[in-house]
Amino acid sequence: MSTKINKEWHEKNKMTKNPTMEQRMAWHIEHAKNCSCRKIEGKIAEEMRKREISVSLFSFNNTNNPSPLNPFVGI
Numbered sequence: 001m002s003t004k005i006n007k008e009w010h011e012k013n014k015m016t017k018n019p020t021m022e023q024r025m026a027w028h029i030e031h032a033k034n035c036s037c038r039k040i041e042g043k044i045a046e047e048m049r050k051r052e053i054s055v056s057l058f059s060f061n062n063t064n065n066p067s068p069l070n071p072f073v074g075i
């Protein structure tokens with residue numbers, strides 16, 4: 001896949017000024033689903049690894065599996 005910016009998504013999903021790590025991870029997970037202009041890397045990738053979150057495993061729709069891996073529930 002070529003690098004493609006989903007401008008529409010970016011317009012609707014602007015990062016807040018001082019995002020928490022949770023907000024950043026949530027943003028990047030959503031971002032990875034909708035756009036491929038940048039990778040998850042650096043501190044965020046590290047933090048996600050620590051929490052055993054992987055974008056491919058992560059699913060907001062998986063209600064059959066109330067996973068403790070999902071730190072974004074309730075935000």
Ligand SMILES: [Zn+2]
Nearest residue numbers: 035036037038
């Ligand atoms: Zn993007």
